[in-house]
Amino acid sequence: MKTAEFVSPKHPDKICDHIADSILDAYLKDDPNSRVAVEVMGGHGLITINGEVTSSSAVDIPEIVLGIVGKDYKVLSNIVLQSVEIACGVDIGGAGDQGIMKGYATNETDSLMPLEYELARNLCMKVFEKHPNDGKTQVTIDDNDNVETVVVSFQNSKNEELLEFVKKIISAKEYLINPAGEWMQGGFDSDTGLSGRKLIVDNYGPEIPIGGGSFSGKDYTKVDRSGAYMARRIAVDYLRKYNAKHVYTKLAYAIGKAEPVMAIVVIDGKEMEITGYDLSPRGIYIGLELASTIYKDTSDWGHFGRGFSWDK
Secondary structure (H helix, E strand, O other): OEEEEEEEEOOOOOOHHHHHHHHHHHHHHHOOOOOEEEEEEOOOOEEEEEEEEOOOOOHHHHHHHHHOOOOEEEEEEEEEEOOHHHHHHHHHEEOOOEEEEEEEEEHHHHOOOOOHHHHHHHHHHHHHHHHHOOOOEEEEOOOOOEEEEEEEEEEOOOOOHHHHHHHHOOOOOOOEEOOOOOOOOOOOHOEEEEEEOOHHHHHOOOOOOOOOOOOOOOOOOOOHHHHHHHHHOOOOOOOHHHHHEEEEEEEEOOOOOOOOOEEEEEEEEEEOOOOOOOHHHHHHHHHHOHHOOOOOHHHHOOOOOOHHHHHH
């Protein structure tokens, strides 16, 4: 059996991701070479921004934040320049840090994403259209892809009405609708959020291994993000090339070095080296057309299987 969850854009962690990527977009707008690594924590009337930025752009961070969460918040911003020692390696085209990036593609769905993940995401998106609030979905399937259990918890929803709506979207043996009871207090009023905390939702669900690095708030020189995007692109390419069922890709980088120390693809269990791609940070930036990417668009509904350049 397999289970995947998804969260709405009004979930506290996802609001923080959206803030982090909105700040990134603002810096990149006037200075495409901006080095940005910001973390966001929010909740209970307070938003804290901390990180490193080297950029010629002048960005009003409190204005961006308050434009997203409303005026009734205190914003604390602590931004310093990128470490000179890290910059030395990045300036010559090297990766901004060491790390491992994983990619995946499967023929289970049209989006080339795991079925349980896609079911949970699709359900969350449709419920959010009706109830644009804080909320979560979760879907469990058996080994024949039958849906066993569906869990839906959404702020400001009525159980009977929500159950009727969910049944029209997905058929299951069991439905758990607001299992702890109907709830009105959500978002930052009830919980603290942190950027980069919903990594499994951002990737492929819990059945597929990930490298562990978060995405939001980081520019392309941070291979946690750009390398993971490239790993997905390679997985999609090899899936189509070999008409495969499952493709896993594995990349690893050393800080300050342009080329990965590992570049492996596993096609239906058979491992081979990845060839034919420029896997340097700059090569990924050009190859995936990241200059035209609006990063805040990636922060809400998962980073893969949505038609971005690394999915095509």
